[in-house]
Amino acid sequence: MSAEPHPTLPPVRLPADAELARDALGVPLFARAVRLARWAGPDTRVEIGGELAADQLPLAARELGLDTSDEDSVVYASQAWRVAVDTGLVDVTEPEEASGEAEGEPGTAAPGEDLALVTRGTPGDVLDLWLAALDTVLADAAVPDLDDLVDALDAGGEIDFDRLDWNPGREADFLDGVLANLYLLTVAEGGTADGPVPLPVLAASMVVPDGMGDPTDAVLEQVSDAMMRLDDQFRQLEPIGLVEYRPVDEALMAETEADEPAGDAGGAGGAGDDEEDVSRYGMVRLTPLGRYGIRARMLEAGVEAPAVGDLADKGADALLDGVARYPESAAQAEIEQWLAGRETPTAVAELLAAARGDDEGAPLRRLRCQQALAPAGPEAEPVVRAVLDDPELGGLARVWLAERGVADVPAPDGAMVFWLTVDTIAAQLAADGETEELPLLMETLTAHHTGFFDQVWRVEHPATADVLEAMGRLHPDKKAAKEARKAAFKARSRQS
Template sequence: MSIEWVNRAVDDLRAWGQEKDVEVDVDEVRLLCDYASDYLEVNELGDFRPGTFEELLLEIYPRKVIAPPESAGETVAAARTLVEFLVDTGEIGAKTADRIRVALDEIEPEMPAALADTSKFGMAKSIFSAIDADSLDLADPLAVQRAVDELDGLDEDACDCPGCAPLPAVRLASPSEIAHAVREVPLLRDAHQLVMWMTEGGRTATVKKALRVKDAREAERELGVGRPGLAWRLALDLGLVRLDGTAVLLEEGFVPLESRDEEDLLDLWAATVEFLIEAPVEITGNEAVDESVYAVHDLLYRLQVPVPPDSVGEYLRELAVGERVEGVDEALERLVYTGTVHHVDGGVALTPHGLWGLRELYLEIGLEPPIAADLAEGDASGLVSGLITSGLPAEVAEGDIDRWLAQRTPEQAAAELLGAVVGAPAEMRGIAVTIVDRLPAEAESAVTHCLDDPELRPHAIHWLASRGLPAPALTQDELLWVSVDMLALALPAAQIDPDGFAENMAVSGPPPHLIEDMWRVEHPDVVEVLELLGNTLPDKITAKAARKAAFKARSRSIR
């Protein structure tokens, strides 16, 4: 990341600090200069302007740097030191320095909120922030930042391996389902078809073992082979064919794709994924994608949700240290041809066999990617806790819930779910109540039984009343309690996506007069809920009411 002018500037700054007896945070200033060079076209010290620092500290730092909000003061202080150095050495004039100082005065109170705003996080920072840093055994903030930079591709010596970050649990398709899908992979079909066509036609390879241009064109035209060059390289790598000089011969024991058994197909596919990830060949024709094939697949494996092409492009841009990345949509379409990814809901995701194949690659290099348990096979407690901790994609979790419910009558399901969360934290209770809310009136007896439990009672009243069944009226205290309880369920998601939470609250959140009284509720999460509302609600009056209520709730607990 560092270039010559940055190295010289840091050396000069260090010498200047010693001469002037000024304490200089060299690491922080280097980071300022590096990011200014990489993202803001600052090519020398004299290029720094007020707008440079605004972009750096309020946009680039929040997107790239993992740092607590309270560290903003240290960064701004380093920026001020840099300004004094620039003035003293004649790199900038006095008027420019004055404008920068004014800008830094305005930036300083805003920067903590910018560092805490998860909506500003770049893709790589978001992924790293979701990982337990303790698992990386990083002892200091600078080490953490270096790890983020490596993930972003900012360190030229960064390792290309998956890293130390723990992999999420995944749900795999059955071997028979994977084998069936492998038979339909276009690239594998083309590789087998091309081998038969080459050998039966007595065609030859080049002295460099490549497919002849003429043969590639004919294969594309006559056979409909999508990417002849890639299919040929794969055929050689998989040992489907061997060469005697330039003569092309079927490998002994060659078996057509459609005739292979399940075990053979799984082995073939594992080798194919390894080829696509590790072989130095052109996979899509897009340099940025081809140089980051592993990174793209690893990203999709970790997120387990469809990722829009624009977001993939942003991630690749970060890996390429700010270089322009174009043609990602077309490259991903070509990647679909390989069978590892597919289009889903406006984005791309790993195919079930792509997920399986990437996990096999992880195992091959010594990692132990966990398998998510089938939540439908457990009891109510296992279902609820699994939905919280497994990190399963929504569609997989929904399938588990549906299959779990299908094995029980509505009354049995409600009794088990509600019984499992008596005295449990709000998040577990909220998950159980949300599932019970799907059940029809046949669950009435089990829900009515919960009217005797003070924490479940408000939820039970709401469930019964919404179905027109006999139910006592909610008291004001119960209404307040259930409001806090359901908001407590939203805390984890709100911390990840505060903007989305704010939008939902703007449409269906509690009114100001209800929020004002929430501080009275005897709920363990009331302070955290009110602080969240105070920091995220778009309506200033309602947000202020939440902050006042949070203060009262904290004061009450102190007394």
């Protein structure tokens, strides 16, 4: 898998390994591979490359309970056998070459040592076997169909790759890119989550250049071609449990070929299409097992692909730094898992200590710390009270105590109010950028302080000038925005 499909990935939510392993054992292709591994024995003959001998394929299909009158049954049996061999579920001894007039010994097969892991291994062992099976299926999915291969044979019976217009590395990278995009659409905040993605959307994500307005006819034709490739590939990937896939409606494609421009399929999923029309162009979703599989491949390629729960056994500093860039819901889920394994007073003390700092990431750490403290009960009060006089945490502590209606909380002095205002806006800017809600927050924070901008530029906070410059751009009151720009200039001059 390409090592840099996306610079940063949101955390994915995954079931426990035991649940994923059960899913893996139940997917059709892997289950068939296990069944054939148990069937392999002294009478099983194999050819060069470990493939089942031709006369063995109907027997294998019958063992799998497939209808041997269906010509596809031997294809399914052959694929399951290849997965069994590639994963180590089956050990093969390839046939000996003939010597002179003597015929060589046929190849043999037997259950492999790894077959025992299916029933006696850990969930991680089962998932490793499934990942190996996935590699086999992905490699097969990147190969053109048989008709294209036959058409590309040269006079010597070799594949003419130039004529085929197929580059193995390029095809593998394309499929990896598609799966990376599908993964990102699945895990992104506001993304599809468990919902399906229209195939035209996925194809367009690989073909349409960034920033292009209305795609040209040539680009739409490329989208349509990509859809057809993906339709075939997702049909192959569904039996291994990576995706759930509703194929392109063959009747629709017949209509398109007869009556519609080639690029029309690329526009499916647009604002005028109803759900039924969109689904006819194909719909795909990653299963939980699929999310696990794509993430595992990304990690192997060096991509940072976090999962909710990764930080549960880490310190509070790692937690706050880690969730700083998470979407809010994912950050909350990670925090809840972290808190679940700790005594509340100890956890609160660790979080408060980790929230200190004057580095660039500190405001966002304090925002996440406040989020982490939200579920803490009365047992946290003494620990929170202990930081009331802390210049960096005192404001946070007062907010927490006030939200719980705690009495005798000392009012903050002016310096703390201004410092907390700068820190809060800096955190919001770091978390979400210049959102539509931020101007309202700025107006709310400054409305109750006469002469706010005459004083705030003096605040000893590393982000003071940056915050004031943002307020100068975003504050909804024009007069206040002008005052903010003047204050920003003073703060920047003071820092210099």
